[in-house]
Amino acid sequence: MTHRFDNAAVEGVLAHMNDDHSDDNLLIVRAFGDRTLAASTMTGFDGDGGVWSVTTASGAVRDLRVPWPGGAITERREVRREIVSLYDAACARLGVEPRPHS
16 A cells, blocks of 8 residues: 655645746756656655656646655655655766755
8 A cells, every 4th residue: 555645745845846946856866767857846745656747848737656665654754755766767867967965
């Protein structure tokens, strides 16, 4: 059964990703979806992965679900670890130098 996080956790992560890491959102969806995607917003996540609303070059909008690299999670603190792992994997796939993590 997929773990569901409470609304406060989801809202906090989404606000942080969309306000502070919009470039990372686009990098992740380009690496795990289509390299020509024009825009991306993280819209949700659960214990199995993250969900982004993506906009194609032609303007079509669809959802892209990306599983967590480390497998299913159940704790709020694990979300950051998995998003950082997605970011690092996206950089490797796209040949981008990842920035250091604090």
